[in-house]
Amino acid sequence: EGTGTLTMNKGSGMGVYAKGGTVSLADVRISGVEMGVMMLGKEGKSLTIRGNSTIDFKGDGVGVGVLGGVTRVSLMRTVITGEGSGTGVYAMGVGEMAVGLDNVRISNVAKGVSVEGTGRVTIRGGSVDFTGAHGVYVGKKGTSAELRGTRITGDGSGTGVYAMGVGEMTVALDNVRIS
Numbered sequence: 001e002g003t004g005t006l007t008m009n010k011g012s013g014m015g016v017y018a019k020g021g022t023v024s025l026a027d028v029r030i031s032g033v034e035m036g037v038m039m040l041g042k043e044g045k046s047l048t049i050r051g052n053s054t055i056d057f058k059g060d061g062v063g064v065g066v067l068g069g070v071t072r073v074s075l076m077r078t079v080i081t082g083e084g085s086g087t088g089v090y091a092m093g094v095g096e097m098a099v100g101l102d103n104v105r106i107s108n109v110a111k112g113v114s115v116e117g118t119g120r121v122t123i124r125g126g127s128v129d130f131t132g133a134h135g136v137y138v139g140k141k142g143t144s145a146e147l148r149g150t151r152i153t154g155d156g157s158g159t160g161v162y163a164m165g166v167g168e169m170t171v172a173l174d175n176v177r178i179s
Contacts, residue, residue, distance in 0.1 A: 014038050015055065018047075026051035034061030036080070041070035050076040057082055063106070066091040066099075076102045082109035084131050093117035101126060112136055112152070120144040127151040134159045135178070140166040148174040 015030035016023075016037045022045050030036045036055035039047045047066055049055075055063045055078065063080035065087075066073050073091055078101075080088045088106035091099050097119035103126045106112045110132030115121050116139035127150065128135040135152035137159075138145045145163050152160045160178035163171045 020045060022046050024048040024050075025053060028053045028055075030054070031056040032058065034058050034086075035065060036061075036063045038062070038065045039067070039070060041066065041068045045070050046072035046074065048072075048074045048076075049078050050074075052077050052079075054079045055081070057086060059083060059086060060110075061086045062090045063088045063109070064090070066093070066097075069094050071095065071097055073097065073099045074102075075100070075104045078104045080104065080106045080109070082107070084108050085110045087111040087114055088128070088130075089113045089115075091115045091117070091119075093119055098122070100124075106130075115139060115142060117141055118143065121146070123147045123150050125149045127153070129153045130158060131155045132158055134162045136161045138163045138165065138169070138171075140164045142169055144170040144172075146170075146172045146174075147176045148172075150176050152176065152178045154179070 014035040015033045018039045020042050036057045057063050088109045099121045101123045105127050107129040112128035112130045112135040114137045118141045
């Protein structure tokens with residue numbers, strides 16, 4: 001569990017790197033890195049970022065990246081900002097994963113939210129402003145995508161919400177504005 005500020009000035013490296021365990025960050029400020037938060041997890045573990053946290057990342061990096069057996073990713077009242085490329089939130093699980101974003105603002109990224117592997121995505125409120133391929137992407141093993149009250153804005157190319165599900169997938173959009 002952590003709070004505070006982490007600034008790196010070289011434009012490379014990671015702000016927070018966690019391997020295994022359960023990670024909870026509150027009111028953190030991360031900037032000057034290519035990877036804001038990276039978690040490699042084992043089954044049953046989770047990542048939570050809350051409390052008006054901000055993550056500013058450089059280049060083709062990732063604001064929040066989660067790989068492995070992590071089963072829950074929860075971001076609340078978090079601002080993620082790129083430099084026109086990279087990915088805001090990237091999650092790729094080896095098992096069932098639940099990804100939840102609540103009032104999260106993602107901007108100046110090529111890809112807003114990319115979730116691959118088995119699981120569900122829930123986005124409530126907030127916004128995704130992207131310049132590349134997609135605002136929200138749910139891969140072919142995804143089981144559901146639910147967006148409520150979210151604004152997704154592209155630059156004239158790309159796809160606002162791309163749900164690729166192979167097999168049974170539920171997609172629900174409620175009061176979602178895509179432009």
